[in-house]
Amino acid sequence: MINSLVTGGAGFIGSHLTRKLLSLGHNVIILDNLSGGLFENIPKGAVFVRGDIQDRYCVRGLFEANKFDYVYHLAAYAAEGLSHYIRRFNYHNNVIGSINIINDCIRYKVKRLIYTSSIAVYGHLSSFSFTEDSMVRPIDPYGIAKLAVEQDIHAAHEMFGLEYTIFRPHNVYGEYQNIGDRYRNVVGIFMNQIMKTGVLTIFGDGSQTRAFSYVGDIIDPIANCISYERAKNDIFNIGGNYSYSVLDLAHTLIKMTDKKGIRSSGIVFLPVRKEVLDARAYHDKVRVVFGNLPSTPLEEGLAKMWKWAEKEGPKETPKFKDIELTEGLPEIWVKGE
Numbered sequence: 165m166i167n168s169l170v171t172g173g174a175g176f177i178g179s180h181l182t183r184k185l186l187s188l189g190h191n192v193i194i195l196d197n198l199s200g201g202l203f204e205n206i207p208k209g210a211v212f213v214r215g216d217i218q219d220r221y222c223v224r225g226l227f228e229a230n231k232f233d234y235v236y237h238l239a240a241y242a243a244e245g246l247s248h249y250i251r252r253f254n255y256h257n258n259v260i261g262s263i264n265i266i267n268d269c270i271r272y273k274v275k276r277l278i279y280t281s282s283i284a285v286y287g288h289l290s291s292f293s294f295t296e297d298s299m300v301r302p303i304d305p306y307g308i309a310k311l312a313v314e315q316d317i318h319a320a321h322e323m324f325g326l327e328y329t330i331f332r333p334h335n336v337y338g339e340y341q342n343i344g345d346r347y348r349n350v351v352g353i354f355m356n357q358i359m360k361t362g363v364l365t366i367f368g369d370g371s372q373t374r375a376f377s378y379v380g381d382i383i384d385p386i387a388n389c390i391s392y393e394r395a396k397n398d399i400f401n402i403g404g405n406y407s408y409s410v411l412d413l414a415h416t417l418i419k420m421t422d423k424k425g426i427r428s429s430g431i432v433f434l435p436v437r438k439e440v441l442d443a444r445a446y447h448d449k450v451r452v453v454f455g456n457l458p459s460t461p462l463e464e465g466l467a468k469m470w471k472w473a474e475k476e477g478p479k480e481t482p483k484f485k486d487i488e489l490t491e492g493l494p495e496i497w498v499k500g501e
Contacts, residue, residue: 166190169232171217171265172239173210174201176341176349177280177333180379181236183207184387193230195223200241205340217261227268234390236278237265240310243348244284245437246497247306249489258309266313266320276327276390277317283334283401283445285311294445296332296399303440314399327396329389331382334403334445338379338465339472344479347497350410351376354417355470359478364418365496368436370411375444377403378465385454394453401445405459413462420466437494 168185172178173194178201185192186209194206197216206212215222217239240258241247247254262279269277284307286294302308320326335350343352357364382402389395408416414431451457460468487493 166234167230167232168192168234168236169195169226169230170210170236170238171195172201172237174198174203174205174212175238176201176205176338177336177379177383178236178238179205179207179340180338180383181238181387182210184383185236186210188387190234193226193232195226196239200342200345202340202342217264218256220264220267223264223268227272231272233275234278235265235269235274235276236280236386237262238280239265240280242282242306243345244304244306245439245494246347246484247304247309249487249493250484251305252488253486254305254309258306259312262313263316266316266326270320270324270326274326276329276396278386278389279313279317279328279330280386281310281314281330281332281399282307283332283403283443284440285314285332286445288440294401294443296401296449303438321397329395329397330399331386331389332399332401332445333382334377334401334443335374336377336379336382336403338469341379341469342479343473343476344481346481347484350374350413351417351466351469352473354414355421355473356478356481358417358421359473362430364414364431365434366410366414366431367434367439367494369433370414370431371409371441372439373407373409373442373444374413375404375407376413376462376465378460378468380465380468381458381460385450385457388454392453398449398453400450400453401447402450402457403445403447404462405447406462407442407444408462416463417466417470420463421470434494434496 174196192210287301287303337351341352343356
């Protein structure tokens with residue numbers, strides 16, 4: 165039996181990954197503090213431990229008791245825009261917490277650490293298509309944190325021989341996403357807004373583009389990378405192949421969810437914020453190693469997520485409690501709408 169730890173396993177991507185690992189015969193333990201994940205996301209068959217990766221004693225005890233073969237590290241707070249205003253929280257949660265995981269992967273001789281990073285490490289405000297060899301120049305603290313962890317993993321490999329595989333997914337959406345999080349995951353935000361008020365909010369004019377990625381298309385390579393020798397000690401972009409503007413996404417969702425003409429949906433444009441204008445990546449490398457991956461069309465993926473979201477119903481959108489800086493904080497986040 166393969167013993168695997170999934171940090172953030174009650175979260176969106178983590179819960180999908182846990183289901184896949186269980187289907188492959190892994191014995192899975194989830195470590196999650198439920199700050200963003202949901203207890204109901206945890207699949208039957210996984211062992212759940214409520215704890216924080218920032219608590220090194222909790223992490224140490226888990227490694228000591230379970231002798232993990234593989235660690236899939238997904239726990240993070242992935243709000244790029246908000247990370248400017250929660251810098252201390254961002255670095256403690258996304259960097260220091262990750263260092264606790266890395267230390268114990270070394271200490272307890274884990275066979276491989278699989279880390280989900282982000283294409284936020286590339287940064288760049290202008291149009292650009294990223295390859296794994298592109299210059300990394302993150303423009304927000306979240307991207308900086310992800311890059312710092314990548315670099316620490318590489319240093320741990322060089323110094324201690326820790327094996328790793330790093331994935332850089334982007335703009336992933338799908339079932340089990342926390343649609344009540346007002347600061348991240350635009351697809352979930354839009355769906356929640358449609359169910360609550362019918363009014364969608366967009367920063368700027370909506371011309372910024374993203375290669376939206378259905379979650380079911382990225383899980384298999386992440387779960388199965390431990391079986392691929394060529395995936396060892398390497399980094400892979402993974403996600404959707406086609407870019408769509410945020411405005412196109414909004415119109416697609418309005419049309420898809422209002423086929424009977426019973427919803428009055430509209431769009432409110434908010435002041436522009438500083439963000440990457442066009443975020444897309446090349447996936448040649450991941451295809452070379454893992455073969456051709458599924459590529460769910462946007463409307464098909466949205467329909468699957470909407471079917472799930474409608475059953476879940478609209479969610480409250482609590483404000484982040486510990487905003488550290490308010491200068492330049494978008495007004496919609498100040499008001500808490």
